[in-house]
Amino acid sequence: MSLSVSGFQGVNTNGTTNPDLSELGVLAVSSATQDSFYVDLNNVLTVTLGNLPPTGLFRITLFGSRDISEPRSTRYDVTGLTTETAVLATSGTGIGIAPRPDANRAGSVVVNNIVPSADGKIRIEVRRNGLSFGYLGALRCEILTPVNFPPSVSNLLLTGSSRVGSTLRTASTFVDPDGDAESQTRFVWERASSPGNTGTVIPGPAGGASTFTLRPEDQGAYVRCGVTPEASSGFLVGQTQYTPWLGPIKAAGVLTTYHIGNSFTRWTSIPQQLANLSVAEPNPALFGVQLSDGQSLQYHWDTGTRTGPGPMMGSRSREEISTGSWDVLVLQPFSQEWQSWSMPGFTDYARRYYQLADAAGTQVYLYAYWPWQTQTLSTQTAINAAFEQVRSTISQSGSKPALIIPSGQALKAVIDACGTGALLGYNRSSFYVDERHPSALGGYVSALAHYATIYKKSPVGLPARTLASDTSGAQVMLPSNVATRIQQIVWGVVSTYPNSGVVAPVEILPPPPPPPVFVTHSSSGPDPGTLAFAFGLGTDGLTPIPGNLPHCAEGPNPQDICIEYTIRPEAEAAGVTWTPEWSADLRQWTAARPESTTIVRTGNTVRVSWPKTSEWRFLRIYVVRP
Numbered sequence: 001m002s003l004s005v006s007g008f009q010g011v012n013t014n015g016t017t018n019p020d021l022s023e024l025g026v027l028a029v030s031s032a033t034q035d036s037f038y039v040d041l042n043n044v045l046t047v048t049l050g051n052l053p054p055t056g057l058f059r060i061t062l063f064g065s066r067d068i069s070e071p072r073s074t075r076y077d078v079t080g081l082t083t084e085t086a087v088l089a090t091s092g093t094g095i096g097i098a099p100r101p102d103a104n105r106a107g108s109v110v111v112n113n114i115v116p117s118a119d120g121k122i123r124i125e126v127r128r129n130g131l132s133f134g135y136l137g138a139l140r141c142e143i144l145t146p147v148n149f150p151p152s153v154s155n156l157l158l159t160g161s162s163r164v165g166s167t168l169r170t171a172s173t174f175v176d177p178d179g180d181a182e183s184q185t186r187f188v189w190e191r192a193s194s195p196g197n198t199g200t201v202i203p204g205p206a207g208g209a210s211t212f213t214l215r216p217e218d219q220g221a222y223v224r225c226g227v228t229p230e231a232s233s234g235f236l237v238g239q240t241q242y243t244p245w246l247g248p249i250k251a252a253g254v255l256t257t258y259h260i261g262n263s264f265t266r267w268t269s270i271p272q273q274l275a276n277l278s279v280a281e282p283n284p285a286l287f288g289v290q291l292s293d294g295q296s297l298q299y300h301w302d303t304g305t306r307t308g309p310g311p312m313m314g315s316r317s318r319e320e321i322s323t324g325s326w327d328v329l330v331l332q333p334f335s336q337e338w339q340s341w342s343m344p345g346f347t348d349y350a351r352r353y354y355q356l357a358d359a360a361g362t363q364v365y366l367y368a369y370w371p372w373q374t375q376t377l378s379t380q381t382a383i384n385a386a387f388e389q390v391r392s393t394i395s396q397s398g399s400k401p402a403l404i405i406p407s408g409q410a411l412k413a414v415i416d417a418c419g420t421g422a423l424l425g426y427n428r429s430s431f432y433v434d435e436r437h438p439s440a441l442g443g444y445v446s447a448l449a450h451y452a453t454i455y456k457k458s459p460v461g462l463p464a465r466t467l468a469s470d471t472s473g474a475q476v477m478l479p480s481n482v483a484t485r486i487q488q489i490v491w492g493v494v495s496t497y498p499n500s501g502v503v504a505p506v507e508i509l510p511p512p513p514p515p516p517v518f519v520t521h522s523s524s525g526p527d528p529g530t531l532a533f534a535f536g537l538g539t540d541g542l543t544p545i546p547g548n549l550p551h552c553a554e555g556p557n558p559q560d561i562c563i564e565y566t567i568r569p570e571a572e573a574a575g576v577t578w579t580p581e582w583s584a585d586l587r588q589w590t591a592a593r594p595e596s597t598t599i600v601r602t603g604n605t606v607r608v609s610w611p612k613t614s615e616w617r618f619l620r621i622y623v624v625r626p
Contacts, residue, residue, distance in 0.1 A: 001141075002050040002152070002239060008037040008126075009045075015137075017065045018099060023106030027063045027138045033103075036064065036137035037126070045126035045134075049141055051239040052116040056147040060111045060124065064135030066091040067103035073129035074136070078111045080122045086111055090135045113144070120150060120239060148234035149177040153185070153227050158243035159319045160214075162223075163286055164252040166325035167213045170225045170243060180231035188226045188240075195222050195245035214249055222247030255283040256325060257454065258362075260300050260317050260353065261332025263293040264369050267433075268443025269467045270450060277451045277462050285454075288326065289314035296334045296342075297349035321353070324360040328454055329353065330405065332367035335436050338386035346386075350402075351394040358398040365453065366391055369446075370408035372436045373428070380412045391499060403501040405453045407446040410493040411438075414445055414486055420556060421598070422485040433469045440466045440476040448487060452494040456502045460487045488559065534571045534578070534623045550621055555609045562609040563619050569604060575626040580608055582616040589620070 017033035039045045052058070064074045071092035078084045086109035089095055096105040116122050122141075128134035153172040160168035174182040189212045190199025202212070202223075214223065222245040229238040255278070259271045271287035278285045290300055291313050304316040321329060331353055337346040354364050368387040371379035387404055395401035411431060418426045431442035438446060444466035448459045464483030468474040478486075495502050528543065535548040548566040555562030567578060580599070581589045593599070597610040608619060 001052055001149075002048075002241075004048045004050070005037070005045070006048075007039075007044050007046045009039045009041075009043045010037075012036050012038055012066075012135075015065070015067070016100070017067050017103040017105060019063075019065070020097075020106040024063065024108060027061060027108055027140060029138060032063065032138035033065050036066075036135050038066075038136075039126055039134045040128060040132060043127075045136060047124040047126070047136070047139065049116075049122045049124075050120060051150055051152050052120045052122060053147040053149050053235055054116050054118055054120050055145075056116065057144040058114045058116065058122060059140075059142040059144055060114060060122065061108055061140040061142075062086065062088065062111075062124070062136065063104075063108045063138040064088055064090040064126075065104040065137055066133065066135055067100050069093045069102045070132065072131050072133050072135070074134035075127045075129040076109060076111070076136075077125040077127075078114055078122065079125070080117055081115045084111045084114065087129050090133075148180070150235040150238040151176040151180065151182070151229040151231045152238045153229050153241050156227060156241050156243055157316060157319060158225055158246055159315060160246075160323040161256040161258075161286060161288060161320075161325040162214070162246050162248070163250050163254050163256055163325065164214050164216055164219055166256070167211055167323060168223065168225070168246065168325075169319070169323055170210045170227060171319060172227055172241075174229055176229075176231050176234070178234050180234040183230045183232040183236070185230055186228040188228075190224050190226065190242075191218060191221045192224075192245065193221060195247070199224060216252070218249045219251055220248050223249065250286050253283050254286045255281075255327050255454075256286050256288070257328040257330060258288045258290075258317065258320055258326040259330045259332070260290050260297070261330070261367065262291060262295050262334060263437060264335060264446075265289070265330075265332045265367070266291045266293065266313070267437055267469045267471055268440060268446070269471065269473060270443065270447055272473070273443065273447035273467055274450050274454070276465070276467075277447060277459070278455065281455065288320055290317040290320075294334065296337060296345060297331065297353065298345050301349050301352055317353075318356065321356050321360055321362060324362070326357075326360070326362050328365060329357040329362050330365045330367050330450070332369070335369065335372070338383045343386060343390070347390050347393055350390050354394040354398060354402055358400060363400055364394075364402040365405050366402055367405045367446075367450075368408050370411045370438075370442075373432050374435065377412055377415065377428075380408050383408055388499065401499075403453065404497065404499045405449055406493055406497040406500055407449040409497060410449045410490045411442060411445045413489050413493050417485070417489055417556065422479075422481040426482075437469060440469050441478070443467065443469055444478065444483075445486060445490060448490040449494055452491055453500050453502060458487075458491045458495070460484065460491060462487060488557065492558065530623055530625045533574075533625060534568060534576050535566065536568050550619065553607065555607065557609070559612055560609040561612055561614075562607060564605060564607045565621060566605045571625075572604075577624045578606070579622040579624075581620050581622055583618045583620070584615045586618055591622070 015034040019028035021028040037045050060078050062076050068091045072090050074088050074090050076086045088109045090104050096103045126136045152175045156172040160166045187210050189202045191202050192199040224243045224245045226240045226242045228240040275285045333346050357364050366387050391402045415428045433439040452459050464478040464480045466476045531544045536545040538545045550563050550565040553562045553564035581591050583589045594616050600607045
């Protein structure tokens with residue numbers, strides 16, 4: 001049978017009535033008096049029992065209670081082919097006995113010989129009986145005559161991505177209380193403009209089949225399937241059960257990604273962030289998930305989304321992947337599965353998922369994460385090695401090798417860059433919300449790594465926007481210069497990381513004209529004595545030290561030009577001045593520092609850097625000796 005509840009005003013969760021076992025029998029359940037439905041005003045609580053044999057006779061027993069001196073009474077209307085009404089006093093002074101003298105402890109109402117409606121339903125409506133509140137704390141349904149029950153379906157499932165061209169599948173379990181065999185279960189597909197609307201039956205080849213391939217005319221709509229079980233004997237046809245609505249259906253060009261993982265994926269909503277970051281792509285991401293906090297890949301494989309410890313969300317991964325409607329599968333194991341003691345299980349269940357996905361034509365990515373805060377940054381090397389070992393092992397029998405999303409390595413690179421430039425005010429703790437989980441900023445790094453790896457594109461220029469780490473979906477805005485710097489670092493990692501599947505494009509620029517060794521303010525050339533005094537005399541006794549003169553150097557940002565020089569402390573003490581000057585053509589010079597130019601001095605070494613995209617191509621140092 002089926003049961004649905006609607007229309008109640010609220011639920012009491014703090015009741016204290018002690019029911020009388022001798023009077024109420026099986027209805028004397030303490031939890032029923034602690035958690036009960038209530039209604040007031042004109043509200044009506046409706047309990048519908050379905051999938052009942054219309055030829056049977058039923059008895060309905062109802063109980064309600066509230067521990068309060070104010071008289072309260074409840075009316076129950078029980079409707080099948082006919083309607084019967086009963087009234088129960090649920091509270092009032094002295095209606096019970098100690099220790100709850102003002103609560104109904106022993107009274108119930110019984111409605112006998114109810115015949116279900118022709119469609120196999122009995123409806124119980126609960127109202128206040130002219131006073132302030134009405135209650136329903138327990139309900140018992142008994143069948144009084146031998147009948148053959150209709151079949152039903154359980155574990156009803158609809159799988160497949162909501163993209164035009166995807167084939168949706170239904171799966172269910174046939175159940176018949178009397179053991180009658182299944183005959184021909186029927187399927188009907190419906191389409192609606194919104195999930196709250198009544199569906200319209202989809203005609204044509206979809207009728208009667210357990211699968212349905214989404215068509216262009218389904219784009220923007222919602223789709224569901226109704227399943228009607230049919231037995232070969234006894235009561236033949238059961239009640240139609242419907243899958244949840246799937247949609248809105250997206251265009252055929254979207255990229256479908258399915259994510260299996262735990263809190264590293266769920267807390268900062270990595271699948272949603274990937275969808276947000278890719279919204280401007282020709283093939284934006286459409287995602288599905290199976291997420292459960294603190295669980296391993298084995299748990300996900302064995303348990304799916306059935307009830308278990310911790311919050312769970314999504315659909316059943318093994319059935320989803322088998323549909324072949326997902327382009328990408330992202331596997332995120334538990335945060336310690338990289339440890340040696342957990343590697344056999346990690347490898348085994350990653351291989352199972354890989355083989356299932358590879359057979360369906362789905363590209364597999366391993367989401368490689370970061371060490372806990374109490375672990376050193378160098379632990380990242382061991383984590384990377386563990387993921388590479390699993391990737392190599394599971395890929396041996398497949399057509400498309402698994403790839404790595406190097407989120408942890410990207411996070412390490414960003415942390416290593418903290419304390420300088422745009423990341424001057426940040427440190428490692430800025431990227432964690434606790435011992436192991438990423439903050440909103442850390443989640444942004446991971447989301448960028450997902451985008452860069454899956455789309456194989458630089459994330460530089462993407463929105464400076466991430467999501468909170470509390471699963472609320474709240475948006476967190478980042479300073480644009482911070483976001484840009486993080487994007488640059490992430491792309492630098494992903495585009496060079498082995499087995500990410502990304503190859504950074506080679507930037508070919510026309511060679512610049514060879515600059516002269518020295519450019520001076522006069523036509524007479526530089527004074528060797530001044531240069532030697534300012535930068536130090538080389539070992540040849542004639543020319544300045546080459547390493548101290550202005551020369552190209554490797555800066556923190558590969559997108560910048562970086563010039564470095566070292567001044568002599570004795571020259572500085574003597575009042576020698578050094579003035580940087582820039583030029584685009586070796587003719588016009590300016591001492592005004594161009595925008596986005598950085599000058600950093602460490603000891604006696606000075607580093608000057610500016611973007612390669614700037615118009616300024618040349619730098620000279622104007623040295624003046626008193």
